[in-house]
Amino acid sequence: MASIRARYGKLNIDFRYLNMRCRETTALEDTPQNRKKLEKVIERMEAEILLGIFDYAKYFPKSTRLKDIKETENKVNAISSKTPMFSEYCDIWFQEKEIEWRNSYKGKIRTVIRKYLIPYFGTIPIINVKKSDILGFRTSLAKVTYGISQECLSPSRINQIMIVLRMILDSAAERYDFESCYKNIKNLKQTKVEVHPFSLEQVQLILQTVRDDFKPYYTIRFFTGMRTSEIDGLRWENVNLQRREIYVREALVNGQLGGTKTYGSNRTIQMSDRVFQAFLQQKSLNHGKSEFVFCNRSGDPLDYRLVNRRIWHPLLRFLRFKTRPAYQTRHTAATLWLSAGENPEWIARQLGHSTTEMLFRVYSRYVPNITRQDGSAFEAMLNKLNQEGVAS
Template sequence: MASIRSRNKRLIVDFYYMGKRCRETTNLIDTPANRKKLESIILNMEAEIRLGIFNYAKYFPKSDKAAEMVALNDRKECINTNVPSFKQFATLWFSEKEIEWRDTYKRKIQEIIDMYLLPEFGTKAIHVIKKTDVLAFRSSLAKVTYGKANKHLSAARINSIMVPLGMILKEAAKRYKFDNPYYDIKALKQPKTDIQPLTLEEVWTFINGVREDYRHYYLVRFFTGMRTSEIDGLTWDNVDFNRREIVIKQALVKGKIVPPKTQESYRAIQMSPWVYEALKEQQEISYRRSDYVFCSHTGEPLDYNNVNKRIWHPTLKVLRLKKRNAYQTRHTAATLWLAAGESPEWIASQMGHSTTKMLFNTYSRYVPNMTRQDGSAFEALVNRSQITQACTDKETSK
């Protein structure tokens, strides 16, 4: 049974929990009224201990022993129920799933598990995790900051952290027959992708103003819509001058050649005359030096962070073009193709999209500004119809 002691005029609770003696100093001054108050609290504590629902951290949140006792309780729960801890099951789940993933995705999931999920849920028996725990964890992610500017995690980043948590809990719930605590938790709403394509005039301004040894690189980016990882990983064996095609079947991610982002990303991009000429000229420069179409002076593939810092952003600044990220070259290709009236199905295939839905959702709002139609095509159609009808009526009245 717990007892009350006093030290330095502060009341202390002396009790046993999980076979260990615990002595916790309270904020209560040693007075008869506070002793009576503490006796009531102790009665609740002892009842919860007997029922197996005692939460050490709830009663003593600042205690050095709180984390230790929570971990002990979690291990006891795992032993008594023969259900693994979150860490044990997450390790098993990862070992079973990794065969389905490419290396970059495996690293991403492992990083999320190690950095975010295990510190929060690691020692808990997986079946005792409640929906309230999951929602509280997600709320805590919104308070995380990073970098010198102390930026908060974006909704997209929080969603990406929550995805493996949901997958782990769903699989565990099926195997150990408990209600999935992730059920019915929706992803956070994400703001639409910030699209800032360049106009055709701005494209040529950039190409003509960029450093000469990067002119071909950016011309190909602007007129093919290739992702950064695709153009940086492009090798000469995937450039077919006879068919005038660039074959996308690999990408460069964190210095390693990996498969493309999605199944639809495997594709053949048609070379426009400008792209064909640029690649022909580039062949004279780098073909004998490297397997990579665009490479450093040592023949190594380009480091996109270095290129962005040394070439992309300084060039925008010197040419007084609006600041934007280099991925806008891909968005620019899509909007220029749409503005030119190319088939949406063809554009989707060139971009590596499975359908035209993403194409219209992402880019269509920019087309009127570039074509300067803004509904005038429909107006012209109606006007032509009215003129034709008027001529018909006139002929009829004769």
């Protein structure tokens, strides 16, 4: 039974909730009228506690005990529902799923769980996560900032985090036989992938200016479209100079050699003559000191961060080119091939795409800017047809 006490002229409520003694101060002065008013409030509280619908924060929104009360409520709910806390289920889910993932992907999942999901959902029983919690979490992500510039998380990054949350909740719903609350929640709209390829003239200038020991490296990047992780993890055993083929089977991520980005990324790249010559030049520079095609002085694979900081970005500044990631060499290869009229299916295979869909969605809009022939081929066909009609 709750009791009313007075302290420093204000009325306090002394009651028990979840087997804990709770004492909360009100803003009411100690008067007979306020005591009667508070007695009615206590009646409602005790009824709600018995019914299991008591909301502590509703009655005492400024209480210093709200965090402890919430954690205790979650523990009690978890015991009654016989389902684990969100944080506990994350461990179960991760251990069961990690065998399906590559090491690089495991690291990404761990980061999402540790940095974003556990701090927000960790102490909530998995069965008690509500749709309102999910939407509130997504809203909170939009306010997260990072880096020196304090930029907010992009819609793309928020969607990546939400995908992990959805997988966890859907898995728990199936295991414990309850309906997943992650329904009708759509991904945030993402801006189109921005690519800023170099023109052929700019590529030539870069390759003429870059340090001699990095000419082969950037020549191969520009004319094969290999990803950074793929070229940095390329070993001589996957280079067939006799057949002029590159076998993309591995990728170097965070200093660890593993599988490629996707299974579809495993592919055979055909060498152009310029790429072939670059490999010959690199072989003379390497002198067999490492299993990796491109390595540092000690024979270890390149650290792309160091290469970007010491070679790539200083080179662009020197040439007064717009700053852009070295990954744009891949985009450049795609747009140059398209502008040259190469078969789109062949380009997709070179890049490791399973279909040409992404090729046209991301790169095709740059082709007219390179060829300067928007619609001219179609016009030429019509003119030819008209001329043939007149002649006949």
